[in-house]
Amino acid sequence: MREESRVREEVMSRKKIRILVAKPGLDGHDRGAKVVCRALRDAGMEVIYTGLRRTPEEIVNAAVQEDADLIGLSILSGAHPILFPKIMKLLKEKGAEDIPVIAGGIIPEKDIPKMKKVGIREIFLPGTSTQDIVKWIQDHIPGVKKK
Amino acid sequence: MGEKTPKASNSKPSFKNWKKKKYATNAEADVCLPKKVFTTVSGKKIKEIYTPADIADFDYLRDLNFPGAYPFTRGIHPTMYRGRLWTMRQFSGFGTAEDTNKRYKYLLSHGQTGLSVAFHLPTLMGMDSDHPLAKGEIGKCGVAIDSLVDMEILFKGIPLDKITTSMTINAPAAVLWAMYIAVAEKKGISPKVISGTIQNDILKEYIAQKTFIFPPRPSMKLIVDTFEYGAKEVPRWNTISISGYHIREAGATAVQELAFTLRDGIEYVEWALERGLKLDDFAPRLSFFFNSHNDFFEEIAKFRAARRIWAEVMKDRYGAKNQRSWWLRFHTQTSGVSLMAQQPYNNIVRVAIQALAAVLGGTQSLHTNSLDETYALPSEEAVTIALRTQQIIAYESGVANSIDPLGGAYFVEALTREMEKEAKDYIKKIDDMGGMVKAIELGFPQREIADSAYWYQRAVDKKEKIIVGVNAFEMKHEPIPILCIDDAVARQQLARLREVRRSRSQAKVKQSLEDLKKAAADDQNLMPFFLRCVKTYATLGEIMDALKEIFGEYQESIMF
Numbered sequence: 001m002r003e004e005s006r007v008r009e010e011v012m013s014r015k016k017i018r019i020l021v022a023k024p025g026l027d028g029h030d031r032g033a034k035v036v037c038r039a040l041r042d043a044g045m046e047v048i049y050t051g052l053r054r055t056p057e058e059i060v061n062a063a064v065q066e067d068a069d070l071i072g073l074s075i076l077s078g079a080h081p082i083l084f085p086k087i088m089k090l091l092k093e094k095g096a097e098d099i100p101v102i103a104g105g106i107i108p109e110k111d112i113p114k115m116k117k118v119g120i121r122e123i124f125l126p127g128t129s130t131q132d133i134v135k136w137i138q139d140h141i142p143g144v145k146k147k
Numbered sequence: 148m149g150e151k152t153p154k155a156s157n158s159k160p161s162f163k164n165w166k167k168k169k170y171a172t173n174a175e176a177d178v179c180l181p182k183k184v185f186t187t188v189s190g191k192k193i194k195e196i197y198t199p200a201d202i203a204d205f206d207y208l209r210d211l212n213f214p215g216a217y218p219f220t221r222g223i224h225p226t227m228y229r230g231r232l233w234t235m236r237q238f239s240g241f242g243t244a245e246d247t248n249k250r251y252k253y254l255l256s257h258g259q260t261g262l263s264v265a266f267h268l269p270t271l272m273g274m275d276s277d278h279p280l281a282k283g284e285i286g287k288c289g290v291a292i293d294s295l296v297d298m299e300i301l302f303k304g305i306p307l308d309k310i311t312t313s314m315t316i317n318a319p320a321a322v323l324w325a326m327y328i329a330v331a332e333k334k335g336i337s338p339k340v341i342s343g344t345i346q347n348d349i350l351k352e353y354i355a356q357k358t359f360i361f362p363p364r365p366s367m368k369l370i371v372d373t374f375e376y377g378a379k380e381v382p383r384w385n386t387i388s389i390s391g392y393h394i395r396e397a398g399a400t401a402v403q404e405l406a407f408t409l410r411d412g413i414e415y416v417e418w419a420l421e422r423g424l425k426l427d428d429f430a431p432r433l434s435f436f437f438n439s440h441n442d443f444f445e446e447i448a449k450f451r452a453a454r455r456i457w458a459e460v461m462k463d464r465y466g467a468k469n470q471r472s473w474w475l476r477f478h479t480q481t482s483g484v485s486l487m488a489q490q491p492y493n494n495i496v497r498v499a500i501q502a503l504a505a506v507l508g509g510t511q512s513l514h515t516n517s518l519d520e521t522y523a524l525p526s527e528e529a530v531t532i533a534l535r536t537q538q539i540i541a542y543e544s545g546v547a548n549s550i551d552p553l554g555g556a557y558f559v560e561a562l563t564r565e566m567e568k569e570a571k572d573y574i575k576k577i578d579d580m581g582g583m584v585k586a587i588e589l590g591f592p593q594r595e596i597a598d599s600a601y602w603y604q605r606a607v608d609k610k611e612k613i614i615v616g617v618n619a620f621e622m623k624h625e626p627i628p629i630l631c632i633d634d635a636v637a638r639q640q641l642a643r644l645r646e647v648r649r650s651r652s653q654a655k656v657k658q659s660l661e662d663l664k665k666a667a668a669d670d671q672n673l674m675p676f677f678l679r680c681v682k683t684y685a686t687l688g689e690i691m692d693a694l695k696e697i698f699g700e701y702q703e704s705i706m707f
Contacts, residue, residue, distance in 0.1 A: 025268075025283070025284065026268035026269065026271075026272055026274075026280060026281070026284050027268055027288065028352075028356050028357025028358050029357075030357060030397075031396070031397050031398050031484075031600050033707075034597050034600065034601075034707040035398075035600055035601055035604045037707040038597075038601050038707055039601075039604070041707075047707075049705055049707050050705075051703060051705040052357055052703065053272075053280065055279075055280065077268055077283075077284055077287060077288055078283075078284070078287035078288060078523070078632070079282070079283030079284045079287065080283075081283065082282055082283030083282075083283055106521065106522065106523075108522050108523060108629060109626055110626070125488055126487070126488045126521055127487060127488055127489050127614070127617040127618075129607070129608045129618070130604060130605075130608055131608055
């Protein structure tokens, strides 16, 4: 009992996890991104959604300006081999490489090792339950950024 | 321990007694006809059995009539598939125009009967391949078309007077259509004889697919321009394919797909009448495009209800006199979003069931998805299986022998009616908002769809809806071979674009673009101007950029 209330207290004192959900690429398939946004919000997180067709520069700037704890990328157009490394490179240039990046969408399995190598922490493929994404975030993202 | 035989009963046959008769005790009845609610993939409640009581006031001639007769519930043609099978039309395009031209010839040589062009995303967005946002996208989701040169290569050696071509293009549809007309003219084929379809349905872009460029009002103007031009100059062309497909894929229920699509159709009719076009001149060229999802009977009922509602709208609401204006002709594509990455060979079965529903629903043409499309554009082997699926339905299953074979079934008729009613309620709601453009500006259909998508995902997460191989019956599977677009495609395309820009007359291009802008500002019909532009080899991006100066660009309000 004591352990449980201690954990609860810690959760209460945290600020909400702040997530930037972004859609790079030219495709307009935003069903998945929007469903994930809602699920994260329902799980008590703060979600900022960029809207469609954002350039790597726009995404990185938004993440820095919004002080995001995490970036979630959704792409279904097949342009991830070009766009993901670009985003990771820009994050580094801005000194924001400590913001973890996860991704979802249509990403062929053979591309996954390459994407992880450039620094994408996790890739959620079609069929993933929203609860699995929520759990991953809770397990990997500390609630409070040390100021 | 032996099985309990149901208790005999002397009571009269009735629904109530049927339930009692079969099951001796309440406990047993609970097991056998569980109180649990059964729903379609759209969340629509389905009863355990349908009887004559569910269609009590059914009137054959009023509600169904014969195929080819109002309200066309059983089909728009008197002979349906006995006269001619549906068109087997696989949506296809990838890489460069040369790559896709080869695939077209392959499909035509294997019994496909019409072409359907998939453009890559930069083309769909009206951008040239050298646009900064095109980086990484060239040839990926479809074929790269920047100028008339690409279009000439795409249709090289294909008889445009003998086949019909459907082009999935929306915001820049009028320009791509102008390119097609120009290619036909260069081959010595009159625009009067070419036939096919441009999707040209911008409303569903704002609602669902999101490849929009201009704001709704100038976009609607462009579409009415194509209606007006087509009716006079390209009379066998379907100038629009009013599409529910993408609305469904974005998460809509079957009823929402039905309702929003038909209300979009009404919106186009309203705008065309506003321009002063005569209803019976353009209405026969309106065509539709629906999704066929997993829930077999719900889909069949949707197609039947669609025909009935549209016939009534055209005849009673608008007073169309030409019977062809009453017809809802439609293309169907099986549901992309229903395909699963897990155990991908199962997708063949899903596609077969969905295709069967489309055929039993009386579709005019059909695209069957390939098993590998959750990963990439289809490989040649996968697309062949998809085409063969249609051929097996057509030639082996026997379902095409009799017209609307499910007509009269209590369940199917009751479901058709229910969906008709629910769709009409939505249509009325949107009428009351002041029409679809208004409803889109208010975010109404977008919100309804997002809500449905979220409801469905939650149902899957909670295993209230089972997806085989995903949240049940899971297992490891071997990776399947998938089509990869070589980086060489982008290099080739960019080189060709540079060559086009270098070799054309810049003065002519500039003049044609200036004329276009002036005509747009003066609110003239822009089709003749597009034709002039493409013939000077102005690129798609240049043409759309010129129009953006006059029309502006659409900014979507962000919501989830």
